[in-house]
């Protein structure tokens with residue numbers, strides 16, 4: 001379990017240290033700021049039966065992040081994963097909304113190693129994976145979670161989301177939508193020449209735009225381009241994640257679980273969701289030995 005220095009200073013006692021978790025501990029300071037309030041909306045969001053139905057009809061197979069975390073924890077508990085012997089690694093978007101999923105799992109396994117970047121692609125690559133796997137506790141396990149994200153508004157519009165403190169209903173995922181628009185320009189023949197192509201100061205977005213290229217036809221034919229977009233990006237990301245895992249699998253310690261899917265972000269006062277698309281278990285030899293996805297359905 002890991003904890004920030006600031007939180008430690010506020011907690012004080014050894015007993016409190018044992019109990020403290022980033023998302024489930026709320027401490028009142030002299031400024032009446034509740035530490036932890038901004039870490040996750042999980043506790044503030046309320047169950048909304050009608051909205052739950054709406055999300056699940058738009059994304060069949062989606063479950064709330066809370067439900068997901070419980071099911072994953074229970075399955076992995078049976079395999080010997082514990083908060084002490086497990087390192088959490090994630091590859092999700094830079095967007096603060098993508099932290100919602102991380103927060104659910106950080107509350108169980110402690111602070112994560114970040115492998116991801118824009119749109120959720122694993123930009124830390126082979127070197128990041130190598131460093132991460134070296135940090136897995138001796139004789140311990142790794143849980144890797146990866147995937148793109150997509151917003152859905154309260155009235156069911158996909159590709160947009162209400163954000164806290166912002167009046168405008170904003171795009172989500174902004175990077176994915178920008179890449180989708182770039183691709184649309186190519187398939188429709190309206191793209192303009194970009195003199196700054198592959199500029200270092202925006203290299204992640206340049207890579208997202210490159211990695212989305214094979215899906216021009218698929219997205220053009222989609223009934224709802226914004227709904228198809230995260231699934232297309234997932235297919236691209238899965239190839240990269242598999243490549244990184246297979247290259248680095250000699251460094252797996254006791255075992256590795258890889259959870260992949262689509263993160264579905266919603267308004268600040270409703271639960272977020274996840275559509276799991278893979279939940280694989282690799283043994284200590286780096287062999288993929290079990291498909292655990294049925295446990296999440």
Ligand SMILES: [Zn+2]
Nearest residue numbers: 093095173174
């Ligand atoms: Zn994003």
